[in-house]
Amino acid sequence: MELARRAAGISPSPTLAIDAQAKAMKARGVKVINFSAGEPDFGTPEHIKQAAVDALAAGFTRYTPVAGIPELRQAVAASLAARGVNYEPANIVVSCGAKHSLYNAMQVLLNEGDEVILIAPYWVSYFEQVKLAGGVPVVIQTGADGDFKVTPAALEAALTPRTKLLILNSPANPTGAVYSRAELEALAEVILAHDLLVISDEIYAALLYDGLTHTSIASLGLEIKERTILIDGVSKTYAMTGWRIGYAATPRAIAKAMTDLQSHSTSNPTSIAQKAAVAALNGSQAPVEAMRREFEVRRNRILAGLRDLPGVDCNQPGGAFYVFPYIGKLLGRKFRGQELSNSTDVATILLNEYQVAVVPGVAFGADPYLRLSYATAMDQIETGLERLKAFISELE
Template sequence: MSTDAQSTEHPTRPRIARRIGAIAESATLKVDSKAKALKAAGRPVISFAAGEPDFATPDHVVEAAVAAARDPRNHRYTPAAGLPELKEAIAEKTRRVAGADVSASQVIVTNGGKQAVYEAFATIVDDGDEVLLPAPYWTTYPEAIRLAGGTPVEVFAGSDQGYLVTVDQLEAARTPRTKALLFCSPSNPTGAVYSAAQTRAIGEWALEHGIWVISDEIYQDLVYDGVSAPGITGVVPALADTAILVNGVAKTYAMTGWRVGWLIGPADAVKAASNLQSHLSSNVANVSQRAAIAALTGPQEPVTAMRDAFDRRRRAIVAGLNAIPGFRTPTPQGAFYVYPDVSELLGKEWGGVVPTTTLELADLILDQAEVAVVPGEAFGPSGYLRFSYALGDDDIAEGVARLQRLFR
C-alpha cells in the first residue's frame, strides 16, 4: 500500500472523535493563560480571569501533606472512591454546613470539582436527555453535558433578576426530555446566592417532576452580608434520592492545585460513578487526600481570614466598577466574582475601536488597559464581563483605575 493511500482519511471517520473535537477550550483558563504569557513577556497585565485564591494553602494543611508523603501507606493504591477517613470528614462537613443527612458510603472523592461534575453528568445523562442550565453558567457545565450525550437548555436570568432563575422560567423550559437541572449557589460567574425559600421552591419543583438535580456547592463557605447558601437537599430532604452534590476544597481552603473534590449521591448513582472512576482515574493522590482531611478537620481560622479579605475586596471592586459609566454591577453575596452588565459600552468608540460584543470588548480592555477579564460569551449571552476578585487589594485598585481611565 502506498504512503498516500495510508494517509488518506476515511470520509466518514474524522481523525478526532466528534464529541471531543466539539469541546471548546475553557474560556477562563484561555484568558488567564494569555494574561500570564503577556506578563512573562514583560507586559504589566493585571488578570481578573482565573477563579483562584491568591492565598497560600494553610500551614497545617501543608504540614499534613509533608507527613503523608513520608508515610509508606500513602505510596500505594487506595480505594478508588477515596480514603475512608476523608469520606467521613466530607460527610460530616456536608451534614454540618449543607444540612443534608449523608453518610460516608455516599461519597466519592474525585480529582477536583471538575471531575465530580463530569462524573455526575456521565452517570445520569443519556443520549438525547435535556439538562436545564441556568445562565450565566460556569463554562464547563455545557461541555460536560454534551460529553455525556445530553443537550444543555439555557435558562437565562439577567442582572435585573439578580442572575437568579425562577421556577416559572424552569417550568417554561421543561419538556418530556428534561432529565436534570444544574443548580449552583453561590454562583460562578455571578456570585449570586439563592435564598432558602428560592432553593426550596426549585427543589420541590424538581421533586414534583422527577427531575435530577446536580447541585454545585463548591462556593458554599464563601458568603457575605450574613447570608447563607443552604444545600438543596438540606431544605428539601426528599430530593436526596434524585440529587448529586458536588464540592471540593479548592476555593474555601486555597487548594486549587491539590485537586481534591467530591460528589455525594444516592447509592445507585454513587455505585455507577465509582465504577466509572475505577476505570477513569482510580484513587486521588493520597498525599492530597491527607491534606484535605487536615483542611476539613483542622483549624478553620484561615478560612475566616480569607473570607474576610474576599469581603473587603468584594466591596471595593463593586464600588470601583459602579463608578464607571456603563458598568452596572450587582453586589454579589457569595463566591469571589462580580458580573457587571456592560451592554451600554457596546457599539461605542473606545480608543479608536467600536466593540459590538463583549468578546471584542474584553480584547480591547486587554490591549489598551492591560487588564484581563472574561467575556460574557463564555457563560451565556454577550453583554457581560466576569471579574474574579481573588487577587491582591493593590492589583484590584490598579486594575479598576485603568478601566476608569479607559472608559472615562
C-alpha cells in the same frame, strides 16, 4: 487523521485560556492585572501543607480506594452534616477536583438526547460537559433585575418530556448569586413534581457575605435529597486549587456508578492530596474565615469602583469571589476607530491595550457582561480599576 466527533465539538475553557495568556504575558515581564483567575491568591494554610509533608514522610504514596480513603470520606460526611445534610461515607465519591466530580456525574446520569437545564449566566464547563455526555443543554436566561436567579415559573416553562436534570449553582459562578432557603424550596417543588434530578454545585458554599447563610437544596427533605447530586471540594474554600480534590455526595446507586466509571479513568485521587484534604476539613477553619473576610473587603472595593465607572452597572454578589458587571451601554461605541460589538471585543482590548485580563460574558452565556475575579490583592484591584477607567475615557 479524523478525530472523534465528541472531541471535535469541544470548546476550550475560556477562563483557563485567558488566565494562561495573562500568565504568559506576566512571564514576559508585562505588568498584567489578572481578574480572570477563578482561584484564591492566598497560600494553602500551613497545617494542610504539613499534612501532605507528613504523608510523604510516611510513604503514603500508593493506590488508595477509588472513591477516596475512608478518613477523607468520613471528613466530607462530617463537613456536610455541619451544613445540614447527612450522608454516610458510602455516599461520598472523592475525585480529582469538583470539575471531575461533575463530569463523572453527568457521564453516569445522561443518555443521548437527555435535556439538561442550565441557568445563564452559567459556569463555562457545564455546557461542554453536558454535550460530552450526549446531553442537550437547554438554557434559561436570567437577568440582573432578578439577581440572575431562575424562578419556578421559568423552570417549569423550560421543561419538556426529555428533561432529566437541572444544574444549580449557589453561590454562583460567575454572578455570585445566592439562593435563599425559600427560593430553593420553591424550585424543589418543581423538581419533585416533574421527577427531575438536580446537580447542586456548592463549591463556593463557605464564601458568603453580608451575613448570608448557605442552604443546600439537599437539606430540604429526604425526597429532594434522593434526587440531588451535591458537588463540592477543597479548592476554593482552602486555597487548594492545584491539589485537585473534589467530591460528590449522592444516593448510593449513583455513587457506585461514579466510582465504577472513575475506576477506569483516573482511579483514585492523589494519595497525599487526600491526606491534605482531611487536614483541611478536620482542622481549624480560622484560615477560611480570614480569607472570607478579606474577600468581602475586596468585593466591596471592586463593586464600588465598578459602579463609579460611566456606562457600567453591577449587581452586588452575595457569595463566591466574582463580580459580573453589565457593559451593554459601552457596546456600539468605538475604541480608536474600532466599534465595540460584544464582550469579547471589550475583553480583547482590555488585555492587549491595558493589560487587564477579564473574561467576556459570552463564555457564560451572557454577552453584554464581563466577569472579574476579586481573588487578587487590593493593590491589583486598585490598579485594575484605574485602567478600566482609562479605557472607558478613551471611548468615542
